[in-house]
Amino acid sequence: MSLLVRRSRGIRVTAAVAVAGGLVAAGIGGAAPASAASNSFIAAPNGMVGVPETITVKAPSAVGQVVTIGLQLGPASQTLQTTIGSNGFGSVTWTPTGAGAWSINGLGAIASAGATSTTVVPMPTYTVLLAQNQLQQGVTNNLLGAVVAPIGTLAPTGSLSLAIANGGGIVSAPLSGQFGGNIATATLPWNPGFSGAAPIQATYAPASGGQLASISAISQPNITTAVPTVALRWPETLYVGTSTVLQALLGQGIPDGSVAFLMDGAGISASIPTVNGVASFQWTPPTSGVHTLGVSFSGAKNVSGSSFQSINILQARTADNITVNPPTQPVWTVAQPIVMLAGASVTLVGTSTSGTPVLFSEQGPCAIAGAVLTALSAGQCQVTAITPGNATLTPGSETYTITVQNPPRKKKS
Numbered sequence: 001m002s003l004l005v006r007r008s009r010g011i012r013v014t015a016a017v018a019v020a021g022g023l024v025a026a027g028i029g030g031a032a033p034a035s036a037a038s039n040s041f042i043a044a045p046n047g048m049v050g051v052p053e054t055i056t057v058k059a060p061s062a063v064g065q066v067v068t069i070g071l072q073l074g075p076a077s078q079t080l081q082t083t084i085g086s087n088g089f090g091s092v093t094w095t096p097t098g099a100g101a102w103s104i105n106g107l108g109a110i111a112s113a114g115a116t117s118t119t120v121v122p123m124p125t126y127t128v129l130l131a132q133n134q135l136q137q138g139v140t141n142n143l144l145g146a147v148v149a150p151i152g153t154l155a156p157t158g159s160l161s162l163a164i165a166n167g168g169g170i171v172s173a174p175l176s177g178q179f180g181g182n183i184a185t186a187t188l189p190w191n192p193g194f195s196g197a198a199p200i201q202a203t204y205a206p207a208s209g210g211q212l213a214s215i216s217a218i219s220q221p222n223i224t225t226a227v228p229t230v231a232l233r234w235p236e237t238l239y240v241g242t243s244t245v246l247q248a249l250l251g252q253g254i255p256d257g258s259v260a261f262l263m264d265g266a267g268i269s270a271s272i273p274t275v276n277g278v279a280s281f282q283w284t285p286p287t288s289g290v291h292t293l294g295v296s297f298s299g300a301k302n303v304s305g306s307s308f309q310s311i312n313i314l315q316a317r318t319a320d321n322i323t324v325n326p327p328t329q330p331v332w333t334v335a336q337p338i339v340m341l342a343g344a345s346v347t348l349v350g351t352s353t354s355g356t357p358v359l360f361s362e363q364g365p366c367a368i369a370g371a372v373l374t375a376l377s378a379g380q381c382q383v384t385a386i387t388p389g390n391a392t393l394t395p396g397s398e399t400y401t402i403t404v405q406n407p408p409r410k411k412k413s
Contacts, residue, residue, distance in 0.1 A: 055092050067107075140189050233248070
């Protein structure tokens with residue numbers, strides 16, 4: 001998901017991040033652009049790893065020129081270029097790849113625009129374990145783990161570990177597959193040496209500080225000595241309206257054939273061929289409550305079988321709730337316009353029910369640098385706050401209207 005919001009004058013797209021727990025309240029990551037009164041500035045928002053944002057440059061003296069911006073985080077550095085338009089503004093999209101305090105400088109023709117800094121926070125994640133409802137003792141059973149970055153364009157990197165819940169570890173594997181742009185997967189092979197129910201879960205260990213660790217819900221497959229003809233694999237937690245993947249896995253030595261998925265005895269898929277013993281079906285649960293998922297298999301030489309599992313489908317995920325509470329203003333509400341004077345600034349502080357960071361973007365005659373919103377000139381700004389949410393809450397979004405007024409004229413004495 002992109003936080004890019006295009007200004008009607010075509011000059012900037014900015015985003016900022018306000019983190020619960022004092023990061024923004026401490027004013028980390030930049031100050032107001034030297035602002036309405038300044039001839040030149042760089043406005044760079046606070047951000048989040050993997051979420052595209054825009055760096056904005058005001059440099060009227062460089063109209064029509066291609067200019068260069070330098071970015072640095074410790075030993076890592078890069079340069080970006082943009083063209084300054086006839087209105088004196090230019091912008092360039094940047095996707096942070098590392099968490100920390102980045103320094104951003106105007107180079108060459110825009111050295112006079114100065115420097116700014118931006119604080120980039122790690123991407124929250126959540127982990128999903130897809131385990132078969134039936135596993136065979138004494139042979140290798142492949143389970144599947146997935147790590148989700150709820151927004152942004154970068155898939156998590158690192159490894160997944162499978163373990164008995166509150167017990168010993170089983171196996172660890174690198175994230176080597178990908179599902180879409182922001183979900184990474186790992187195959188978790190397990191040769192259980194016992195039979196019976198096994199509460200298991202997967203834990204994500206990030207490769208760097210760019211993502212946050214997470215742990216899956218507990219799955220409880222049944223381990224038997226018998227060879228299952230077909231087993232059902234699904235995420236432990238299902239929600240109405242949230243698309244998921246159902247899979248059928250054939251037992252060891254069972255030749256490929258075709259499967260059909262069922263819910264409460266009624267078909268929910270067409271016939272799907274298995275490939276190397278696996279068939280997948282994208283499905284969105286339609287109703288909540290306790291239901292029976294099933295898969296029916298038909299193969300060569302009259303080999304057939306089925307597997308059924310009672311599941312509890314939860315109500316639809318709700319959107320993460322956002323509260324914006326700048327220290328110098330009342331709590332913002334969508335229904336009530338907010339008024340600022342041109343040249344004034346306010347620190348954006350946002351919190352969310354999920355506890356994940358709140359990201360801000362703006363459109364109109366305002367700029368966000370770090371966590372500071374500055375009103376540049378009279379008009380209306382739209383400030384949008386979003387949050388990544390988590391495994392139980394979808395990303396939240398609220399848009400606020402800021403009316404920017406010119407300061408009252410001083411009376412002549």
